[in-house]
Amino acid sequence: MKIYTPDIGKIKKTIKETEDTKTFQIELENKILREHFYFNPGEFVLITVFGVGEAPFSISSSPFNKNYFEITARKTGNVTNALFNLKEGNKIGVRGPHGKGYPMDEFEHTNIILISGGCGLAPLKSLIEYVIQKRGYYNKLTLLYGAKTPQNIIYEKEISKWKKIKNFDVHLTVDKGNKKWKGNLGVVTKLINKVKNFENSVVCLCGPPVMMKYSIPELKKKGVEDEDIFVSLERKMQCGLKICCHCNINDVYVCKDGPVFRYLDIKDLSELGW
């Protein structure tokens, strides 16, 4: 198998989220591949900008969407800068979906609490859309989301829709507000107190390492068990297939065993770093 060769995808649409973040709607050229693009929320794709490089991105759209999928990328370096400059109609390479996402079956009939910062909302958006589409199977949904400033909030349109959905609590916070901002101020960890009920709940965290580091002790105080906490981890990746060895944390490989992990399974890894 030519496992490092990408399939070709077309950028159908780009949506500017913030100054440095864009969402890309991507349609695979090959009809069969397009129709068999199955994944669980939390899985990722490797996107190639030809002539520049390849990088991993979480899939941010719902798995029920069969015609295209979405990623949301923040400009941070070579590949992401080049991706940012691509236009609708441009072609890119796609490998995947890869990795292990959230165990959506296990989450059925529980309350789901999502904690995220910055671009970490991308894989959780996939989860949220999944839950909305299968609403009867899940209990209460709560989103705690933090951004640096109001201008850094992504998915504004979606968030305002989510706020109107029954049994879906959305709490936003920013580190630094502006004149128009009337919402919460401070780090996302502070929002944990807004959640009244942690019983029969799972908590999914996706964001920078510091966010995980400070959120988890708070959750423990609320009585959430390690086995009910799910974290999404980030490491350098090249192959996405547990071969190139870039992404391991002790004997766990983020590309295949993750990127979504049950906190219980990784909390004792000495190379975790937080």
Added chain:
Amino acid sequence: MYYVLKKKDLPKFVKLLNKDFEVIAPVKKNGSLIFDKVSSADEIVKNYINTDYPPKNLFLPDGETIFEYKKSNNIKIKHPGKPKKRVIYRIRPCDVNALLKLDKILGGGFYYRTKRENTKIIAINCTKAGENCFCTSLGDDQLKEGFDLLLTDVGKEFYIKIGSEWGKKLMKHKIFKRAENSFKKTFFECKRFFLAKDLDKKIERNFNTKIWEKHFKKCFSCTACSVVCPMCYCFDLVQVPKSENEGKVKKFWSSCLLKEFSRVAGDFIFRDKRVNRVRQFLSHKFLYGKKHYDEFLCVGCGRCISHCPVGIDYEKFLEEIK
């Protein structure tokens, strides 16, 4: 059944191989003993314990092309063809065992597999151990499989063991005679020895101790040890543009001993300390390899020891770890 080849018939043997195959054998180049193409037997170096570099380059070439792309309205992708038919002559058992272990990890991929399939293996048993060899501790001095022919040097002639149908057919040529008697093989154990059993558990037990600092604080991440290791296969995929609209994607060797190996955007480096990178190198070989592939990803060729500029000796570490 064994066959016998007289040493004086070696030139004929190489000629015979050269008819259908590219013959790759140990040769001296720029001061190093390496595997390379030969056209006659007299180019081949015969008096050596092992080559300075393993034949890794033949199966995992550094910088091999994964695909070429051309951009217009569409993107056209072209893959490289299958490699030439080749035979490696005079490869040592440790290096064959390294290939057998790599098969378990890389055998599913097109690039490695086609190179393996197109390469015949004519191995030769060792009659002497080198200063830094420790293959016998790991059992990687022995070959049960993985060869087409296995030669044993018994003085004026070679005894040849057959390992494949192709090898069997080749023995029909008149330069080979059926062996009439059993033959004596040199038996040796390397001077270096450690107990391989439970090495994985020992590494796991010592993962968070000071032992790494003690043994490896001199390491300066030159990566020589991973370059010469027949089992180090970690890589990067790199775009090599030729012009704005065309280029290649190539696979380059990488090494966990490099700081950049774990670097992600924002200059975050997960293994910032050098000793932690050496710990990754050895844990991959002796702990994760065992867990994931039921193999130690080392064959005891000792090249890492011979090539380390600051005298780091992985084998001594394996002897000491409890």
